Amino acid sequence: MESSVPDFVLFIGRFHPLVVHLPIGFLFFAFILELYSHWKKHSAHSMAIEFALLAGAISAAVASVLGYMLSLSGDYDVSTLDTHFWFGTVTTIVTFFAWAIRSGKIDIGKFNVLKSKIAALTLVVVLVSVTGHYGGNLTHGSDYLVKYAPFGRTEKVVLPSIEHLGEATVYDYLVNPILDDKCIGCHNSSKKKGGLSLQDSTAIMRGGKNGDALIAGNAQKSELIRRTMLDPHHDDFMPPEGKTPLTEEEKSILSFWIEKGNADFKVAMADLEAPEEIISIASLMLGLEDKTGKSGIAMPIVDEVGTEVLKDIVAAGFKVRELVYGANVYEIVLPSKSVSSEKGDGLDVKLQKLLPIKNNILWLSLKDNFVQDRHMETIGQFKNLQKLEVEKNPITDAGVGYIASNESLTGLNLYQTQITASSFDIFAKMKALERVYVWGTTITEDQVANFQAYGEGPTIILGM
């Protein structure tokens, strides 16, 4: 629906917000001068007051005309607009009236008793304020003024806090906050730019002047998304120049909701098959721990590790590397041949040093260090291990038994150890285990083939 109002009228109309501040300034200035004169009881400023009133009246008249032109665009809520229109008109008339009294153009004896000069000016100021307030509501939305006020914030809906991403309704928890932040300033029930309000579900479904805001299931064709994806210099790009554009993350959340969530206002995250990326963004938005990690591996939430503890571990000969900055998860490596006793003496003490961070270790390498079965018992306590390298050590099946209950280990290196095919049953029990390296043990190709024939359990990798 194209507006039938000539472009030129709209162009002129847009000067309304500029011009409208002139009468406000003039009239307040007149009021202050009037009060001052009254207080000092002399009339030296009389002429200035008169002049300010006249200037205020004329500029108010111009502003009113421009305001009317702007209102023809149809972008504004009709009832607020009406109020603003009438208050503006009345203000202009009363201002002329006040000027007339002040300058003696109208001089009725009775009025003098009522201290007409100051009374009229007070009325003018009140009217200007009220008009200005409604004008502000039209431009910025009715909650703009008091949104951050220390009182009266109850109208804001507080969503119940959630612990799991699945509980979150996509619209309430993810979409609405984005719209609220980036769009609702201009698309609300009082200021409907392009006839569109995104204030609530009904308004969104109603669409705007250019038709539907969104097409369920088709993000690309949905105006709401299309406009944010345009080249920023394109005329249709939203939000318009000067406003903060949507981030890539926000766009993908909106697209996800429209595309996968069919723009359903009730659908929850748990009902949808969300890609890893969306889960990651949503978790961040809701302040939940990003369990997938960016690389798709589950990341345990662990306690912080003190510097003293780390120094102790480094002093024991381990290499320590943080695997994700600030996430307190570590890779620990004991360089090969750090332990020289064939019985593995000395390793016991070293492993004890790791116990304070046993849940923080994701990758552990102890290759070629005379690791014995008893050491595997200690390692069994490292429940968040994802990768364990204990190759080239005298470990037997009993040693492997100690880590059987680990549920996060995916890669286990046992090459050149003393394990046998009896360990296969243990491997099969370990839930997350994907690959086990057993080259250089007594395990034969046939044994591996037999085990793999079941189709369950990890891949067992032999060598040549």
Next chain:
Amino acid sequence: MCDHHDKLRSNNKDLQAVEKQLDRREFFKKTTMGIGALALGSLLNTEKLWSAVNPLSHPEQAITAFTKNKLGLPHHLPKAKRIVYLFQSGGPSQIDLFDYKPKLTDMYGQDLPDSVRAGQRLTGMSADQTAFPIAASILNFKQYGESRAWVSDAMPYLSEVVDDLCFIKSMHTDAINHDPAITFFQTGSQQPGRPSIGSWLSYGLGSDNDNLPTFIALVSKNGSGQPLYSRLWGNGFLPTEHQGVQFRSGKDPVLYLSDPENYDGHDRRKMLDYLNKLNGIAHDAYGDPEINARISQYEMAYRMQTSVPEVTDISDEPDYIFDMYGPDSRNPGTYAANCLMARKLLEKDVKFVQLYHQGWDQHGNCPGGVRHQSKNTDQGTAALIKDLKQRGMLEDTLVVWGGEFGRTVYSQGQLTDTNYGRDHHPKAFTMFMAGAGVKPGFTYGETDDFSYNIVKDPVHTHDFQATLLHLFGIDHERLTYKHQGRRFRLTDVHGDVVKDILT
């Protein structure tokens, strides 16, 4: 120095010291040099000036740097811990190796339809050809493994490990000539001067082995064809300690590490300590961060005197390992021997091992050339993958195989039934990866029937680089270095991680 002034000084020793601090010459020396040094430092790089930490004078900070990455890396959980990049320099012919195009056989000798080339610019070597006759590969292709990957008979050994490989058949790049293309692949820019991938990783993640360089380059000996320059493994504007160290193919992998004749090195430690002290003084006076780089390189060289002979000694490798890598592996400096060396370096947790093998530039005699090149590299590549796998190292080691671009479907020069040449082709070529975090037995991307244009899932050089960094836990958009007023990154302002090939 300036002792002749002492006679003008007070007899009181304490006063003398104070006088010396206020000495006119001393004053001018300090201020002029100080200001000069500051200016110099900021010309070089302000970040370096304020952030450089001398590891020797601040051991405490060295420990924190080790456990706490000062750049805030990794950004996410890495999959890869090390990488071996088998660079096939010259532009291997994807059509004769992996990108099987059976439909071309019937079109043998026909002119390449204009609609395929679509006016694409060609090199000066074939641009003025009057015809562009289609040269279907005369090598025999077969499918291998459970993944049914197509490999030509030039690479019989590689065909045994296809189920561990992740082929990307839709690589494309910006450059059409060797030097810009290879520089583009290794540094993200066609113009020389940017840090190479290995330097970025060294800068971002640091070293896992204090006794060996983080980034080592190995170049096959007797290489012919397009030249390779050391800037391909250079540090660019990153601090010098991040540059790749080239191991040579001869008796001494690193020159001047062994003691000169008639010197047994007994007082070298003392000499170095004193030299470090002198360098430390120079650093305090000038503040030039490159002095720190120099100190750390002296120390690294000192440690390499024991670590390098140890790691380059292949005498303790059993025969069956040599057999697996092929007869060349006993001949130091060959591609196969370098593959074996790479495994040994990776075992020592060298983060980035970069191999280069020249000669993949088959402008003429393409079938014979591809066979010859494959013969020299096929067994070594396949053996390295097998060897890493059986040791469990493929778990966190990334293997990359690829050149700087591909080759054209049309014949450069005369096409006969048994021979053809192929010109450079940047618009579509094949690479493969294996190991840490990439899908095994997987093929990504497709080209058209001519292996000329990409029809599905294109992967640009910058996408490949972004993916590589991603596997190391790095967001390629956030690993930057400020130089000459601008923050640079490996992928410049481009690159998308190819998520579909990640496990």
